Amino acid sequence: MEQPPVLEARGITKRFPGVVANDHIDFTLKKGQIHCMLGENGAGKTTLMNIIYGLYQPDAGEIRVNGQPATIHSANDAIGLGIGMVHQHFMLIPELTVTENIILGNEVTVGPFLNRKKAAAQIRELSDRFGLQVDPLARVGDLPVGSRQRVEIVKALFRKADILILDEPTAVLTPQEAEDLFEVMHSLVEQGVSIVFITHKLKEVLAVADEITVLRDGHVAGVVQPKEATEASLASLMVGREVLLRVKKEASEPGDPVLSVRDLRVMDDRDHLVVDGVSLEVRSGEILGVAGVQGNGQTELVEALTGLRPVLGGQAFIDGHETTLATPRQVTELGVAHIPEDREQDGLVKSFPIVDNLLLNVYYQLTYARRMVIDDAQAANYARDVIEKFDVRTPSIYATAGTLSGGNKQKMIVAREFSRPIKLLIAAQPTRGLDVGSIEFIHQQLVAIRAHGVAVLLASAELDEIMSLSDRIAVMFRGQIIDTLPAAGASREQLGLLMAGVHAQAA
Amino acid sequence: MEEKSPEVSSSAEPQPSVARRISWGEIGPRLVPVLAVLTAVLFGGLFMVFSGTDWAGARAAFASDGLGGFVRELGPGIGKAGVAYAAMVEGATGLGYIDPSSVRAQTTVVVLLRLGERAIVFLPGNLVATVVRSTPFVLAGLAVAVGFKAGLFNIGAEGQLYAGALLAVWIGFVPALADLPGILHIPLAVAGGILGGAIWGAIAGFLKARTGAHEVINTIMLNHIAIRLADWLIKSRTPIILLDTTASVPRTPFIAASAEYPRLGDTPLHFGILISLGAVALVWWFLYRTTLGFELRTVGANPNAAKYAGMSVTRNLVLAMAVSGGLAGLAGAGEVLGVQHNLPPGFFAGVGFDSIAIALLAKTNPIAMIPAAFLWGGLLNGAGLMQIRADISIDLVKIIQALIVMFVAADQIVRVIWRIRARRQEEEVIFSRGWGR
Numbered sequence: 052m053e054q055p056p057v058l059e060a061r062g063i064t065k066r067f068p069g070v071v072a073n074d075h076i077d078f079t080l081k082k083g084q085i086h087c088m089l090g091e092n093g094a095g096k097t098t099l100m101n102i103i104y105g106l107y108q109p110d111a112g113e114i115r116v117n118g119q120p121a122t123i124h125s126a127n128d129a130i131g132l133g134i135g136m137v138h139q140h141f142m143l144i145p146e147l148t149v150t151e152n153i154i155l156g157n158e159v160t161v162g163p164f165l166n167r168k169k170a171a172a173q174i175r176e177l178s179d180r181f182g183l184q185v186d187p188l189a190r191v192g193d194l195p196v197g198s199r200q201r202v203e204i205v206k207a208l209f210r211k212a213d214i215l216i217l218d219e220p221t222a223v224l225t226p227q228e229a230e231d232l233f234e235v236m237h238s239l240v241e242q243g244v245s246i247v248f249i250t251h252k253l254k255e256v257l258a259v260a261d262e263i264t265v266l267r268d269g270h271v272a273g274v275v276q277p278k279e280a281t282e283a284s285l286a287s288l289m290v291g292r293e294v295l296l297r298v299k300k301e302a303s304e305p306g307d308p309v310l311s312v313r314d315l316r317v318m319d320d321r322d323h324l325v326v327d328g329v330s331l332e333v334r335s336g337e338i339l340g341v342a343g344v345q346g347n348g349q350t351e352l353v354e355a356l357t358g359l360r361p362v363l364g365g366q367a368f369i370d371g372h373e374t375t376l377a378t379p380r381q382v383t384e385l386g387v388a389h390i391p392e393d394r395e396q397d398g399l400v401k402s403f404p405i406v407d408n409l410l411l412n413v414y415y416q417l418t419y420a421r422r423m424v425i426d427d428a429q430a431a432n433y434a435r436d437v438i439e440k441f442d443v444r445t446p447s448i449y450a451t452a453g454t455l456s457g458g459n460k461q462k463m464i465v466a467r468e469f470s471r472p473i474k475l476l477i478a479a480q481p482t483r484g485l486d487v488g489s490i491e492f493i494h495q496q497l498v499a500i501r502a503h504g505v506a507v508l509l510a511s512a513e514l515d516e517i518m519s520l521s522d523r524i525a526v527m528f529r530g531q532i533i534d535t536l537p538a539a540g541a542s543r544e545q546l547g548l549l550m551a552g553v554h555a556q557a558a
Numbered sequence: 559m560e561e562k563s564p565e566v567s568s569s570a571e572p573q574p575s576v577a578r579r580i581s582w583g584e585i586g587p588r589l590v591p592v593l594a595v596l597t598a599v600l601f602g603g604l605f606m607v608f609s610g611t612d613w614a615g616a617r618a619a620f621a622s623d624g625l626g627g628f629v630r631e632l633g634p635g636i637g638k639a640g641v642a643y644a645a646m647v648e649g650a651t652g653l654g655y656i657d658p659s660s661v662r663a664q665t666t667v668v669v670l671l672r673l674g675e676r677a678i679v680f681l682p683g684n685l686v687a688t689v690v691r692s693t694p695f696v697l698a699g700l701a702v703a704v705g706f707k708a709g710l711f712n713i714g715a716e717g718q719l720y721a722g723a724l725l726a727v728w729i730g731f732v733p734a735l736a737d738l739p740g741i742l743h744i745p746l747a748v749a750g751g752i753l754g755g756a757i758w759g760a761i762a763g764f765l766k767a768r769t770g771a772h773e774v775i776n777t778i779m780l781n782h783i784a785i786r787l788a789d790w791l792i793k794s795r796t797p798i799i800l801l802d803t804t805a806s807v808p809r810t811p812f813i814a815a816s817a818e819y820p821r822l823g824d825t826p827l828h829f830g831i832l833i834s835l836g837a838v839a840l841v842w843w844f845l846y847r848t849t850l851g852f853e854l855r856t857v858g859a860n861p862n863a864a865k866y867a868g869m870s871v872t873r874n875l876v877l878a879m880a881v882s883g884g885l886a887g888l889a890g891a892g893e894v895l896g897v898q899h900n901l902p903p904g905f906f907a908g909v910g911f912d913s914i915a916i917a918l919l920a921k922t923n924p925i926a927m928i929p930a931a932f933l934w935g936g937l938l939n940g941a942g943l944m945q946i947r948a949d950i951s952i953d954l955v956k957i958i959q960a961l962i963v964m965f966v967a968a969d970q971i972v973r974v975i976w977r978i979r980a981r982r983q984e985e986e987v988i989f990s991r992g993w994g995r
Contacts, residue, residue, distance in 0.1 A: 379867070382868075424847055425847055
């Protein structure tokens, strides 16, 4: 007789006001399997997992664990059934040690006292068994993101979870950390744990999945075997139409330099020198990709170039004007567009209507009475034109920006920045956290303005993005550009090594 | 934070009666200030019922007649609460249900509907008094609201009122200007009031912009300085600065007639009321139509995005505090030029602090400042009659006011009581976001 699946969901339906987040979803997780749950933002992945983890109650449907019908009313019920979840945003207390975090709510005690030593030993044993390198005595706040995630996994295992739900675990990891995570997942599976792996990254799915469930708009769009799937087939299942994964672009015809940077030095907020003598040049009609693991000075470089961060030394020129000490307004008026790294924090005002967000850079131009009064009619027309041209999906230009989806927020920012005459675009992580459809759109826009002769500086932690869009690639490591190479000949391995600080000649 | 209890999440689900629930979900959040007032009034009523009940009698009635007897004994208390609120409404708006012949001879009474011995009447004098009382609250409430819009918590309206009033009263009485025609003298005194408040406000803005010193602390301390400075300027005898030595109580000299706001006939209605209404329109226009207002609101809603868009955050902080202080100064000038015609020490006695409550009550919306200020003025004005008719302490009004502010500013309380779902993030009005930044 065949063993029942460890986790089975039948006909799960969940409605929220105005949307059906899950519409009769069936889902089966077999023992010892890595099952990928693939879908765009808003497809219903997280809702389904929150139902399985007891955070939501389904409106209809049934969940079975090891063949037995299960009623899961809270996370505690889920844990009792052996289900553990690692959330996208970690639920750890930074001030406490790894051991303290893990035993929270499940304390190992001697009488009324905590037995930290015994708990630490148990945690060490668990982490050794599964190849999770975690120091039980480290303070969580001191750990890098990848380690914190391992702490979350150990925490679930410590509560005897044999079904592990990982919600977009790689979103916060570097490529190397992601590789480490995949190894951990394999070793977990070998020892009988079953894993639900939620993601929207196609490469990862094909690399680790034993089976793939694709969700789209709250429905199951398909259940596929990785052997029979390609990135393209998965993407079209996810989006519901053919998707261009690799942007088509003409050969670049670079013109004159638009941005030149010489020996730039910049400090971060804690007064550490994080941009340490960067020199680069971007010419019109070319895309210079700045690759690098997050935190190697790309953020501060972009902020310095756009006038948001003071420059310690060196020089920057935009279109022949020195902009080393320029204000953001001066930089903007030289024809520079900026897609900021943190779009929620810097790129928009969530409480403002879309029309006001579109005005952020031009509000003092669509005016009368000596630039004192904003011309409402003109502004509204401008906003309507722009959102139509850039396909920002919103019921009205007066809806607040906070109501837009992530992809539409970014489209709105792109629409604002590209609707002025520009010579240089500085784009930082332009597709971070976006769904496949929006990524495709943003990439097309970048290539399109390049064809119009705009110079593009693209800083991104996504190697695929850098490789598919750039004409030349500069790799940043510890505040310096350690090499610049033509994109045509560059390989993933070569770039990966450079990102880790290993120079080709030296190696 | 993901640990939602099942009860909460299930009550958030659409039920079969979808239409009703959704409409409540949409209208509810807009009604929060109204519900806050209503809730506060209900609590105040309960308080009056308790204070108006003979508890010894109630205990005895409970012992003899059970629950029915107990409820009967609550009757007088409920009656008292009814009388009190009726008196409150009458004192505030002039609408009352009384015997018209009981009114003093010189008071104007309009009988709307005669019902036997008593009648529904309208006493215009009460309404006029409330309007006059509400006038400074409109302006000072606008002042605090402008601060909020720029992400600043301006506690300093009180001090800015004094700063404005001092300059306005001086321009009003100084002999050198006494011969000016009103058409020049009034605008000059008004300009002085605005300038005095604007400077006092801008000091806090400048300190914040330059050094990062928190405006809450600065404005509180500037209040103390302004209040005591006014006291000293008015009371000082060596040297005599603003004191009117001919007066029996410490106060400044009366302003020249040419500096007084014109009045409507022999009523207390004065030109300042029109100024307040004009200021509402002007502030709305400034905030939502001008480039300066756009910058100010952007800085308040998201300083990072403002910087990214090339706006000067520091300049806008100073500007916002100057505009805010100017409005408060205008309110101070209005009370001097329109009502009192001189300035005694301690004159404002909390108008500036009340204006924080009014700005919160209006959710920082300039137009909503009018009803909010009217409600506040009405509560204050109705309190006297309530005290006489129902023998209820005037402190109760203060309690109700405090409850209103509590329910509006900490509106989670009202949301729980009335089952209104938490607003979505983007609808949030920015209060006190300056804290901890």
